[in-house]
Amino acid sequence: MTVWFPPQEKPQRWGSFQDVQYAIRENCEKIYKFDADDLIWNLPLFWGLPLIDFSNVHQKSVNHGATYKNKKFIFDGTNDHISNPTNFAYDLTEITIEIRVSIRNIGSYKCFIHKVLGWYIEAYGTGIIARIYPPSYLSSTGFTLTSNRLYQVVSSCDTATQYLHIDGTFNNSKSRTGDVEMYDNTYIGAWGGSSEWLQGDVDSLRVWKIPLNDEQINLFYERPFGLYQPIPRVSYSIPATPSGVIMPIFSQEGIHTNVFR
Numbered sequence: 001m002t003v004w005f006p007p008q009e010k011p012q013r014w015g016s017f018q019d020v021q022y023a024i025r026e027n028c029e030k031i032y033k034f035d036a037d038d039l040i041w042n043l044p045l046f047w048g049l050p051l052i053d054f055s056n057v058h059q060k061s062v063n064h065g066a067t068y069k070n071k072k073f074i075f076d077g078t079n080d081h082i083s084n085p086t087n088f089a090y091d092l093t094e095i096t097i098e099i100r101v102s103i104r105n106i107g108s109y110k111c112f113i114h115k116v117l118g119w120y121i122e123a124y125g126t127g128i129i130a131r132i133y134p135p136s137y138l139s140s141t142g143f144t145l146t147s148n149r150l151y152q153v154v155s156s157c158d159t160a161t162q163y164l165h166i167d168g169t170f171n172n173s174k175s176r177t178g179d180v181e182m183y184d185n186t187y188i189g190a191w192g193g194s195s196e197w198l199q200g201d202v203d204s205l206r207v208w209k210i211p212l213n214d215e216q217i218n219l220f221y222e223r224p225f226g227l228y229q230p231i232p233r234v235s236y237s238i239p240a241t242p243s244g245v246i247m248p249i250f251s252q253e254g255i256h257t258n259v260f261r
Contacts, residue, residue: 003197006243007222007223007224007225008073008222008223008225009030009225010046010048010071010203010225011079011228012045014230017052017054017066018233019155019230019233020054021227022231023056023227023228023229023230023231024036024039024042024123024227024228025225026231027106027226027228027229027231028227029083030231031219031223031226031227031229032216032219032220032226032227033216034210034212034216036101036212036232038208039055039206039207040055040088040207040208041053041086041205041206041207041208042054042055042206042207042227043070043119043204043205043206044060044204044228045073045082045202045204045205046071046072046203046204047071047155048068048071048073050246051063051082051181052084053249055153059083059084059085059086061082061188062082062084062085062144063082064079064080064081064082064083064084064193065079065080065081066080066081066082066189067080069223070116071203072105072144072186072201072202072203073201074200074201075116075189075198075200075201075202076197076199077104077105077110077195077197077199077200078197079190079197080189080190080197080198081188081189081190081193081197081198082187082188082189082202082260083185083187083193083234084185084187084188085185087183087184088182088183089182089183090182091155091179091180091181091182091183092160092179092180092182092209092225093179093180094154094156094157094158094159094180094209094210094211095119095132095156095157095205095207095208095209095210095211096154096156096206096208096210096211096212096217097113097119097121097130097154097155097156097206098152098153098154098205098206098207098212098217098220099112099113099121099126099152099153099188099200099202099203099204099205100150100152100153100202100203100204100205100224101150101151101153101198101200101201101203102146102148102149102150102151102201102251103123103145103146103147103148103198103199103200104147104199104200105147105199105200106124106125106126106145106147107125107193108124108196109122109123109191109196110122110123110124110196110197110198110199110200111190111191111195111196111197111254112153112188112189112197112198112202113186113187113188113205114191114192114210115181115182115184115185115186116133116184116185116187116192117133117181117183117184118133118180118181118182118183118184119131119132119133119155119180120191121153121155122191122196123145123199124139124205125145126143126144126145126146126152127140127144127145128135128140128143128145129163130153130155130162130205131155131164132155132157132162132180133178133180133181133211134178135162135174135176135177135178138162138163138164138172138174138243139172139211140157140164140166140171140172141171142171143166143171145237150201150203151166151167152165152166152167152168152220152221152224153165153166154166154212154217156211156212157176157180157211158211158215158228159177160175160176160177161173161174161175162174162175162176162178164209165214165217167221168217168218168219168220168221168222169218169221170214174226188202188205189202198223201251204224206220229236
């Protein structure tokens, strides 16, 4: 496979929306070994405005003051945030949420992402908290959050257990049962769009309706931008047919012939 850009380097925007969407679907299976239909939300914030959702099934995100610079969104810790009103109109039994984020002011609660009544990931002091409702939250263990450092944080669950991964490595887990609610608004950089403001940067956000395994999560850490590697789209054309040549015409009823004059 041709590598068009280094695994850890944020790619430049290329191609049409349809070209990129096609490449994402192909790379889901080729590189990361999961069905493209399981990726239900894919927001490459490093490509800036508009906030493009290549899942192509959701409402557009709205930027409330965050600054786009150096292929990332910068949140000022005052009132910057990004909101998305998508109502998925269904619940899940399994999920994976991945966000690439850095923080500049370590202290009290700093929200990375919050799906109202569904799930959230946030920092508290030098730790990370992830919750997938309805059980209590899951805290990082043996981990110290450092300011101005980019982290991959992944919160996921199957039908029995919730998991937390940081930088491609399993960190903690706990028992969990019940559906995952997906009906309400989502906020990046703030709790409910009104508090726990993030002072930091966000690169990307992805949500799957499956629990990614350890190998897949690690691969997304090692190669975070592989989904966007260009793949040529196959196209077909029918050459002009010389006069008098008999060409087969294929249809659901069978093979017919047609003489071009």
